[in-house]
Amino acid sequence: MSKMLIAIGGNAIIQEGQKGTIAEQKANIEQSCAPIVDLIEQGHQVVVTHGNGPQVGNSIVKARMSSDVLPMFPLDVYGAESQGNLGYLIQQTITNMLASRGLDKKAVSLVTQVQVSEDDPAFNQPTKPIGPFYTKEMLDKAFAEGESFPYVEDSGRGYRHVVPSPIPSQIIEKDAIEALLSKNLTVVTVGGGGIPVVNHDGQLKGVEAVVDKDFASALLAAEIGADYLFILTGVAQVAVNFGKPDQRNLDKMTLDEAVGYLNEGQFPKGSMGPKIEAAILFLKNGGKNVIITSIDKLTDALEGKSGTLIVPNADSMNHKLA
Numbered sequence: 001m002s003k004m005l006i007a008i009g010g011n012a013i014i015q016e017g018q019k020g021t022i023a024e025q026k027a028n029i030e031q032s033c034a035p036i037v038d039l040i041e042q043g044h045q046v047v048v049t050h051g052n053g054p055q056v057g058n059s060i061v062k063a064r065m066s067s068d069v070l071p072m073f074p075l076d077v078y079g080a081e082s083q084g085n086l087g088y089l090i091q092q093t094i095t096n097m098l099a100s101r102g103l104d105k106k107a108v109s110l111v112t113q114v115q116v117s118e119d120d121p122a123f124n125q126p127t128k129p130i131g132p133f134y135t136k137e138m139l140d141k142a143f144a145e146g147e148s149f150p151y152v153e154d155s156g157r158g159y160r161h162v163v164p165s166p167i168p169s170q171i172i173e174k175d176a177i178e179a180l181l182s183k184n185l186t187v188v189t190v191g192g193g194g195i196p197v198v199n200h201d202g203q204l205k206g207v208e209a210v211v212d213k214d215f216a217s218a219l220l221a222a223e224i225g226a227d228y229l230f231i232l233t234g235v236a237q238v239a240v241n242f243g244k245p246d247q248r249n250l251d252k253m254t255l256d257e258a259v260g261y262l263n264e265g266q267f268p269k270g271s272m273g274p275k276i277e278a279a280i281l282f283l284k285n286g287g288k289n290v291i292i293t294s295i296d297k298l299t300d301a302l303e304g305k306s307g308t309l310i311v312p313n314a315d316s317m318n319h320k321l322a
């Protein structure tokens with residue numbers, strides 16, 4: 001049996017065109033968790049991580065709209081809030097699914113902090129898209145009404161607010177995660193990439209940023225010695241020339257090929273870029289298999305029928321999965 005870290009994208013939990021009601025998020029989480037529960041039922045040891053880009057950004061939009069009567073919180077606190085509510089929904093969904101299959105097993109979620117460096121250049125260059133997708137007209141209207149925030153065009157899907165996204169160097173609660181795993185629990189952790197903190201003389205302090213959950217997931221996967229890092233997102237496969245007439249979907253690539261495509265600019269910052277960089281980080285730290293795919297293709301990907309498999313070198317290409 002394998003140890004698997006499965007990362008679910010925030011955009012899978014609030015999908016394009018949805019406002020993000022709890023009913024919508026619950027339905028999406030149920031869809032995401034069903035194949036994960038299959039793996040738990042098969043006896044694999046599973047850690048679930050998740051994004052929070054749409055959710056944490058929506059909290060800021062709500063807070064701005066009510067700022068005349070209620071205080072704004074710092075971004076790390078909104079990150080913690082999103083960890084709490086998404087962690088709750090995911091742990092309840094997995095535990096319920098396990099119970100309905102007659103399995104005496106549970107999922108737990110852990111409020112998790114990750115350490116970042118105050119000197120990370122990311123603090124001066126926001127790249128992480130959060131919150132809703134704006135059309136150009138919506139953006140112009142918001143700015144005309146006094147809004148102001150840095151933004152990017154996000155992979156052809158619209159414009160989004162961007163915030164600093166420093167690289168995590170340490171998972172503060174790693175020992176607790178391992179303790180929970182050793183009790184045969186499914187652990188939901190590093191939600192939203194973990195709450196970013198800096199360490200001042202042994203004292204932790206939250207900072208204004210949103211960590212990329214793909215980096216935090218890769219770091220954790222390497223530290224717990226996961227056999228597989230799954231990155232579940234909105235597409236079944238990674239592509240070169242994405243969105244162009246000559247788009248080519250990739251079944252497999254080696255670490256070197258991934259680095260080559262990344263350097264060619266095939267994977268944008270803030271969307272596919274961090275996933276490929278996270279895959280590279282995991283493989284360089286001893287990881288053996290990364291699979292990037294969509295939720296509905298998770299099972300097919302394990303059987304080699306879908307997804308993009310990224311492996312250390314050509315010799316590992318024919319490795320039997322799971």
Ligand SMILES: Nc1ncnc2c1ncn2[C@@H]1O[C@H](COP(=O)(O)OP(=O)(O)O)[C@@H](O)[C@H]1O
Nearest residue numbers: 009010011155233234235238239242266271272
């Ligand atoms: N080269 C590429 N191959 C596949 N998808 C790409 C590529 N470049 C950009 N994308 C886009 O990136 C998206 C994944 O990023 P994003 O939605 O930000 O991630 P998350 O699922 O973690 O929220 C895909 O759904 C796709 O729209």
Ligand SMILES: NC(=O)OP(=O)(O)O
Nearest residue numbers: 010051052053192213
């Ligand atoms: N924090 C984070 O990486 O969120 P998304 O997966 O939603 O972008």
